[in-house]
Amino acid sequence: MKKRSTVLGIDIGGTNTVYGFVNNETEVCFSEQIPTHGSLPISDLLDRLQSGVAKFFDQNPHLELDGIGIGAPNGNYYTGMIQNPPNLSWGNVNIISEMNKRFGCKVKITNDANAAALGEKHYGIAKNMNDFIVITLGTGLGSGIFSSGRLLYGHDGFAGEMGHMPIKYGGRLCNCGNRGCLESYVSASGIRNTIREFLNQDPKNEFLIDVYGEKIDGGMLDDAFDSGNQIARKIYEYTGEKLGQGLAQAATLLSPEAFIFYGGFSNAGDRILKFAKESMNQNLINDHSERIRLLPSGLPQGKAGILGAASLILFD
Amino acid sequence: MKKRSTVLGIDIGGTNTVYGFVNNETEVCFSEQIPTHGSLPISDLLDRLQSGVAKFFDQNPHLELDGIGIGAPNGNYYTGMIQNPPNLSWGNVNIISEMNKRFGCKVKITNDANAAALGEKHYGIAKNMNDFIVITLGTGLGSGIFSSGRLLYGHDGFAGEMGHMPIKYGGRLCNCGNRGCLESYVSASGIRNTIREFLNQDPKNEFLIDVYGEKIDGGMLDDAFDSGNQIARKIYEYTGEKLGQGLAQAATLLSPEAFIFYGGFSNAGDRILKFAKESMNQNLINDHSERIRLLPSGLPQGKAGILGAASLILFD
Numbered sequence: 001m002k003k004r005s006t007v008l009g010i011d012i013g014g015t016n017t018v019y020g021f022v023n024n025e026t027e028v029c030f031s032e033q034i035p036t037h038g039s040l041p042i043s044d045l046l047d048r049l050q051s052g053v054a055k056f057f058d059q060n061p062h063l064e065l066d067g068i069g070i071g072a073p074n075g076n077y078y079t080g081m082i083q084n085p086p087n088l089s090w091g092n093v094n095i096i097s098e099m100n101k102r103f104g105c106k107v108k109i110t111n112d113a114n115a116a117a118l119g120e121k122h123y124g125i126a127k128n129m130n131d132f133i134v135i136t137l138g139t140g141l142g143s144g145i146f147s148s149g150r151l152l153y154g155h156d157g158f159a160g161e162m163g164h165m166p167i168k169y170g171g172r173l174c175n176c177g178n179r180g181c182l183e184s185y186v187s188a189s190g191i192r193n194t195i196r197e198f199l200n201q202d203p204k205n206e207f208l209i210d211v212y213g214e215k216i217d218g219g220m221l222d223d224a225f226d227s228g229n230q231i232a233r234k235i236y237e238y239t240g241e242k243l244g245q246g247l248a249q250a251a252t253l254l255s256p257e258a259f260i261f262y263g264g265f266s267n268a269g270d271r272i273l274k275f276a277k278e279s280m281n282q283n284l285i286n287d288h289s290e291r292i293r294l295l296p297s298g299l300p301q302g303k304a305g306i307l308g309a310a311s312l313i314l315f316d
Numbered sequence: 317m318k319k320r321s322t323v324l325g326i327d328i329g330g331t332n333t334v335y336g337f338v339n340n341e342t343e344v345c346f347s348e349q350i351p352t353h354g355s356l357p358i359s360d361l362l363d364r365l366q367s368g369v370a371k372f373f374d375q376n377p378h379l380e381l382d383g384i385g386i387g388a389p390n391g392n393y394y395t396g397m398i399q400n401p402p403n404l405s406w407g408n409v410n411i412i413s414e415m416n417k418r419f420g421c422k423v424k425i426t427n428d429a430n431a432a433a434l435g436e437k438h439y440g441i442a443k444n445m446n447d448f449i450v451i452t453l454g455t456g457l458g459s460g461i462f463s464s465g466r467l468l469y470g471h472d473g474f475a476g477e478m479g480h481m482p483i484k485y486g487g488r489l490c491n492c493g494n495r496g497c498l499e500s501y502v503s504a505s506g507i508r509n510t511i512r513e514f515l516n517q518d519p520k521n522e523f524l525i526d527v528y529g530e531k532i533d534g535g536m537l538d539d540a541f542d543s544g545n546q547i548a549r550k551i552y553e554y555t556g557e558k559l560g561q562g563l564a565q566a567a568t569l570l571s572p573e574a575f576i577f578y579g580g581f582s583n584a585g586d587r588i589l590k591f592a593k594e595s596m597n598q599n600l601i602n603d604h605s606e607r608i609r610l611l612p613s614g615l616p617q618g619k620a621g622i623l624g625a626a627s628l629i630l631f632d
Contacts, residue, residue: 131471145569147468147475154463154571155447156607164601165568168485169561176601245485249565252481253461255470285480285492291472 005066007313008053008103011115011305012036012072014087014139017045018302021056021063022310030056031306038088042098050102067106068099069312071115071305073142078157080109086175087139108312112136112305113160114151116262116297117144119308121151122315124260125298131256134297135162137265140175141183141190147254163187167245185242188265192216194235207231218265225271240272244279251284251292262297262304269296321382323629324369324419327431327621328352328388330403330455333361334618337372337379338626346372347622354404358414366418383422384415385628387431387621389458394473396425402491403455424628428452428621429476430467432578432613433460435624437467438631440576441614447572450613451478453581456491457499457506463570479503483561501558504581508532510551523547534581541587556588560595567600567608578613578620585612 006029010019013036020031032052037044057063072095073085080096082088099107110118117134120126126134130149136142143162145152152159163183164176171180172193184190195216199208208231211220224232247259261273273294280292297304322345326335329352336347348368353360373379388411389401396412398404415423426434433450436442442450446465452458459478461468468475479499480492487496488509500506511532515524524547527536540548563575577589589610596608613620 143569147463147470148466150464150466152463152570155573156571159463159569159571161568161571161601165565166561166599169483169599178599178601181601245482249481250569252477253459253475253566253569254468255472255475255477257471283482283485283494285477285494285497 003062003064006063007066007310008068009306009308009310010049010068010070010072011112011302011309012045012070012075012082013112013305014038014073014085017049018306019049019052020303020306020310022307022314023063028303028306030060031302033302036088038085038090040089042082042090042093042095046098046102053103065103065105067108067313068103069115069309069314070095070099070107070109071112071309072109073112075109075111075114076157077108077110077114077153080107082109106313108316110151110309110312111142111144111160113142114144114153115308115312116142116304117146117151117308118311118315119299119304119306120260120262120297121146122311123299123307124304125295126258126260129257131254132258132260133162133250133254133256134260134262135266136263137187137261138263139188141187143250145254145256147256162246162250165246165249167242167249182242182246186239186246188216188218190242191221191235191239191265194238198231198235205231218268222268222271225268236268236272237275240275241279243272243276244281245283247276247280247292247294248283251280256292258293258295260295260297262299264301266296319378319380322379323382323626324384325622325624325626326365326384326386326388327428327618327625328361328386328391328398329428329621330354330389330401333365334622335365335368336619336622336626338623338630339379344619344622346376347618349618352404354401354406356405358398358406358409358411362414362418369419381419381421383424383629384419385431385625385630386411386415386423386425387428387625388425389428391425391427391430392473393424393426393430393469396423398425422629424632426467426469426625426628427458427460427476429458430460430469431624431628432458432620433462433467433624434627434631435615435620435622436576436578436613437462438627439615439623440620441611442574442576445573447570448574448576449478449566449570449572450576450578451582452579453503453577454579455504457503459566461566461570461572463572478562478566481562481565483558483565498558498562502555502562504532504534506558507537507551507555507581510554514547514551521547534584538584538587541584552584552588553591556591557595559588559592560597561599563592563596563608563610564599567596572608574609574611576611576613578615580617582612
């Protein structure tokens with residue numbers, strides 16, 4: 001029996017890792033989510049991945065592994081390394097070489113936001129676009145840039161670090177050590193910063209006390225916003241204003257057709273994007289404004305990462 | 317006798333227009349500068365260009381015109397239009413069609429900063445670079461972006477408007493109508509704004525009174541800086557700080573190997589770039605800093621524009 005080939009797509013995140021097998025360039029035929037356990041050595045994650053993959057091929061003897069694509073925080077397409085990922089204790093990992101040893105097939109890597117952008121281009125809402133920017137909104141803010149139909153890597157593979165684009169000099173201290181980065185305002189942790197600032201000004205506000213915790217509950221904020229809570233509205237208005245400033249900077253340089261939003265916090269959708277669009281248009285030169293669309297991703301949460309990672313191999 | 321083909325490169329500027337003929341892909345065999353006269357209809361400029369070109373071919377009967385490349389303010393590669401150029405009263409001009417009627421050969425256009433970037437890539441300091449950004453410093457600030465060896469145009473041909481990237485929200489009013497654009501701080505007119513602000517704070521300062529005029533004399537500022545004038549130093553320090561903030565924004569998105577500076581005000585060179593580099597590095601995430609070079613253009617003033625415009629045809 002001739003075996004059919006399949007590609008493994010892996011999306012490594014700060015908390016969870018999802019992986020799946022992609023056939024016929026359009027379909028995830030199996031996918032699973034496992035905890036990343038970023039405080040343990042990466043071999044722990046790779047051991048668990050390896051046994052999950054082995055089990056899959058035991059159950060699917062008609063398939064064989066053709067290659068592996070990986071999206072990971074600080075994954076570098078050129079060096080094949082995961083380089084000092086934030087929130088993971090791994091330091092610098094030569095993931096290509098590690099995976100080659102274990103699986104003996106072609107392996108490619110890029111960062112998680114680039115993988116999401118590849119997913120949107122090959123399987124998602126950006127299929128017919130050549131110039132667009134995917135923004136991943138989660139704990140942090142990442143971005144993947146397509147220009148003239150190609151993903152931009154930059155000189156050293158680190159293009160697209162939009163989360164660390166300064167939007168306010170001398171502004172908030174960011175996890176990266178600099179001040180005023182977009183991510184320090186627009187991300188789950190950025191919104192947490194905003195709530196803390198609001199709480200400093202209004203320490204007895206019950207809604208702010210309720211919503212401020214180790215992790216911010218986006219669903220709770222969304223519900224409060226929808227029921228007309230003015231504080232929730234102010235939080236999203238402030239976040240949207242800052243996001244729009246970052247979008248204006250990127251749009252002025254790159255003139256994309258659309259920004260596409262993906263990731264946990266993008267569920268807030270128009271609640272934030274409406275303010276972001278106003279703020280972006282205010283900060284664009286006249287010829288550009290109203291020409292750039294802000295769109296939610298059409299891909300199911302988790303799938304864009306797998307599909308995008310796999311497309312590193314499938315569309316090589 | 318078989319004629320040799322030559323390409324006409326035209327660099328239209330706010331004040332002057334330079335044009336020249338490029339042979340063998342490396343040589344400008346004739347060039348001339350004529351006033352643009354931007355307050356007159358564009359036909360005035362094109363009439364003078366046409367008679368200059370006719371005269372050249374009369375004197376060089378062994379050559380024939382193979383094509384025309386144009387760099388112009390707000391020149392759009394996709395539409396073939398010059399679209400509402402600032403400081404020129406032309407509105408929207410279909411320059412490709414105008415030139416076709418007059419010359420009957422292939423014509424291509426891009427904006428002046430993109431032409432300078434093409435000049436650096438094919439004939440200048442960026443010959444061996446794939447990821448770099450050329451910044452033209454003159455009355456305004458323009459930029460042309462190469463990524464992975466290709467010039468970026470964006471969805472609508474307006475990528476690279478770095479001069480209008482907001483670096484300070486609610487900051488200085490820019491000629492474009494927005495506030496806080498990089499150009500309103502870093503350009504001849506931006507430096508004039510800075511001198512006016514300094515003069516408001518210190519209205520009797522003789523150096524500031526001397527240097528503040530309808531046009532700023534860059535040479536006078538350079539000389540004062542070199543002789544240790546503290547006000548000149550402050551002006552360049554402030555300008556460099558703002559430039560570095562803009563460079564940090566662009567570098568975070570695009571991760572280029574180098575920024576290359578071209579145009580009248582780039583003669584200030586290290587006097588401004590030293591401060592710009594410090595400010596850029598302060599605003600970059602750690603992995604990037606010290607990796608990006610700031611370089612003066614190696615091409616003679618005026619030549620990069622002609623060569624870059626011609627390369628639209630020669631390297632098509």
